[in-house]
Amino acid sequence: MFVARRIPEEGLTTIAAACDADVWPDELPPPRDELLRRVAGCDGILTLLTDRVDDELLDAAGPGLRVVSNYAVGYDNVDVPACARRGVAVGNTPGVLTETTADLAWALLMAAARRVAEGDRYVRAGHWLTWGPLLLLGPDVHHATIGIVGFGRIGQAVARRAQGFGMDILYHDVAQLPDDVSGPLGATYVPLDELLRRSDFVSLHVNLTEETRHLINANTLATMKPTAVLINTSRGPVVDGAALATALRDGTIWAAGLDVTDPEPIPADDPLVGLDNCLIVPHIASASRATRGKMAAMAAANLVAGVRGEPLPTPVTADPV
Ligand code: DGY
Secondary structure (H helix, E strand, O other): OEEOOOOOHHHHHHHHHHOOOEEOOOOOOOOHHHHHHHHOOOOEEEEOOOOOEOHHHHHHHOOOOOEEEEOOOOOOOEOHHHHHHOOOEEEOOOOOOHHHHHHHHHHHHHHHHOOHHHHHHHHHOOOOOOOOOOOOOOOOOOOOEEEEEOOOHHHHHHHHHHHHOOOEEEEEOOOOOOHHHHOOOOEEEOOHHHHHHHOOEEEEOOOOOOOOOOOEOHHHHHOOOOOOEEEEOOOHHHEOHHHHHHHHHHOOOOEEEEOOOOOOOOOOOOHHHHOOOEEEOOOOOOOOHHHHHHHHHHHHHHHHHHHOOOOOOOEOOOOOO
16 A cells, blocks of 8 residues: 555554555655656555546556545545546545534635734734724624535535624525525525625635636626635635736735635745735645544545455545535
8 A cells, every 4th residue: 555645643553554554754745756656556545635646647556456545525636537447446535524624714714804814914014003993904704695605515514604603695506405404504595696796705615627617717706796705715726816816906806715726835926925815825724633633544444445345434426525
């Protein structure tokens, strides 16, 4: 087995008990040629969202490969049909990171609206001279309208937080959810363009697919309110970053909070990095100690089951995130 990064002990212990695994020791991902070399002859590979699993990698692993266990709920880095063609099982880590990811989406929403990072920079730069009636004003979060795009597990967890803030909750997804799901959340289904037009806050929770790539682009941004705040904790390419930078600079929308960017890491000279109204954190939505431990345990369980030829506890499905 090859484990493409050191993961929390909750997973490494299970893997070590099952076999003598090769664990990549560095903080940075294995360079592509090293990854291809290391997987040769493996029966199982534990990958991260930074490792591309495609025909090239599957060829390099060879016919003995039985399982790819992705240490993430998202698996857009894995060519699942290519794995299926070779009889390679694919697992992911759904469910355990739902609340933790929603917490971070909420933190970004609050911080972008109330200019927390900007305020912190202001203080540290020595600019704080007095209490100011016009200093660092932002929109209210409470009782505003939130539009949640992608109403799976994480989107619904964000809706629960929005309920606590007395917000009007709109959602959009490929299909309208049954009333017994959306009703208790007080969430109303609307078409995407209506959601974008009406929302003060737009939070993205879709999988990255060909349909959702650049879902937020110059045209869709133009339909949003000039006071709107965009939050993205899904995948970077769901948003056209260049269009977002222009929209933030020109006042087409008011602010953004991003956990994910395209590419990752975002280059220091990317226009988004230079904007005070764009808050960016380094893809840490699931980064609580407890959640990363649970993800490790799940990914290890998938890996070990897969190499034994047993059904994976959590195989990838078309379920929403
Ligand atoms: C995921 O699991 O897909 C997140 O992006 C990382 O936890």
